[in-house]
Amino acid sequence: MPELPEVEAAAGRLRGLAIGHTIVRVQVVHPAIRKRLPAGAQRALTGRQIDRVERRAKIQLLHLDDGSLLEVHFRMTGDWEFTPASAQPPAHSRLRLELSSGVTVHLVDGRALAVVRRHAPGAWVSPPLGPEPLTEAFTVEAFAAALATRRGPIKAVLLDQRVVAGVGNIYAAEALWVARIHPAAVARTLSVARLTRLRDAIREVLEHAPSGRYYAREEAEAVAAWRVYDAEDAPCPRCQTRIRRLVQGARSSYYCPRCQRR
DNA sequence: TGTGCCCTGGTA
DNA sequence: TACCAGGGCACA
Numbered sequence: 001m002p003e004l005p006e007v008e009a010a011a012g013r014l015r016g017l018a019i020g021h022t023i024v025r026v027q028v029v030h031p032a033i034r035k036r037l038p039a040g041a042q043r044a045l046t047g048r049q050i051d052r053v054e055r056r057a058k059i060q061l062l063h064l065d066d067g068s069l070l071e072v073h074f075r076m077t078g079d080w081e082f083t084p085a086s087a088q089p090p091a092h093s094r095l096r097l098e099l100s101s102g103v104t105v106h107l108v109d110g111r112a113l114a115v116v117r118r119h120a121p122g123a124w125v126s127p128p129l130g131p132e133p134l135t136e137a138f139t140v141e142a143f144a145a146a147l148a149t150r151r152g153p154i155k156a157v158l159l160d161q162r163v164v165a166g167v168g169n170i171y172a173a174e175a176l177w178v179a180r181i182h183p184a185a186v187a188r189t190l191s192v193a194r195l196t197r198l199r200d201a202i203r204e205v206l207e208h209a210p211s212g213r214y215y216a217r218e219e220a221e222a223v224a225a226w227r228v229y230d231a232e233d234a235p236c237p238r239c240q241t242r243i244r245r246l247v248q249g250a251r252s253s254y255y256c257p258r259c260q261r262r
Numbered sequence: 263t264g265t266g267c268c269c270t271g272g273t274a
Numbered sequence: 275t276a277c278c279a280g281g282g283c284a285c286a
Contacts, residue, residue, distance in 0.1 A: 075281050112269050151263065251280065
């Protein structure tokens with residue numbers, strides 16, 4: 001599942017290949033994409049130049065030369081792939097943007113959960129998002145304020161993009177392990193010391209996260225580096241206790257019952 | 263605040 | 275062949 005570092009890397013690759021080029025053809029290959037990007041929107045994209053690619057949380061915003069925006073969210077399995085226009089499209093190519101440079105940008109998305117929308121000039125309204133975790137705006141004070149009223153388990157609260165933008169299920173589990181906090185700890189009861197540890201842990205795991213697709217072969221090493229995520233019954237790398245799994249808000253949480261305390 | 267839904271490839 | 279994975283949203 002692409003998390004913040006993967007989305008940033010994908011946006012970077014898109015910047016390198018798409019900025020300054022014009023979309024000469026739009027092809028939607030999956031009905032789930034067409035639902036939010038109907039024929040009219042596809043027509044409106046055609047002939048537009050891509051001026052800028054911005055990332056906010058896990059949202060990518062393609063700024064077009066008429067002031068309109070193409071909003072892309074990869075959700076679970078989305079990613080960009082680039083091919084020559086004449087080449088065979090990659091597997092699971094759901095949306096194709098053929099560029100004037102001869103490159104076709106493919107939104108590949110195995111589970112077809114990605115969301116793509118066009119917004120007319122000035123029409124895009126950002127969803128409420130907390131600070132970017134790798135910026136100075138993500139202070140302990142801001143974090144504490146966001147959690148002050150939250151009675152839910154910290155793991156579920158971390159996934160709320162209003163608290164901190166861009167933390168997903170994997171890195172929430174990893175950060176809680178690093179900070180030695182139990183995923184079921186009640187968010188608003190965490191001490192400033194534990195919040196500081198958690199804030200630092202979120203930064204640490206995001207900074208060391210792989211930047212490619214998590215399921216790519218070359219990421220196998222990175223996957224192996226996850227310390228608790230998807231490691232049920234494996235020994236905790238810190239204390240060798242068996243990692244447990246619990247379900248919170250229909251999401252798996254992995255934790256060490258010995259060194260992560262409520 | 264919690265639950266179900268969208269989707270489909272991969273796994274048991 | 276059935277079921278699981280899960281980000282973000284709608285809804286209760």
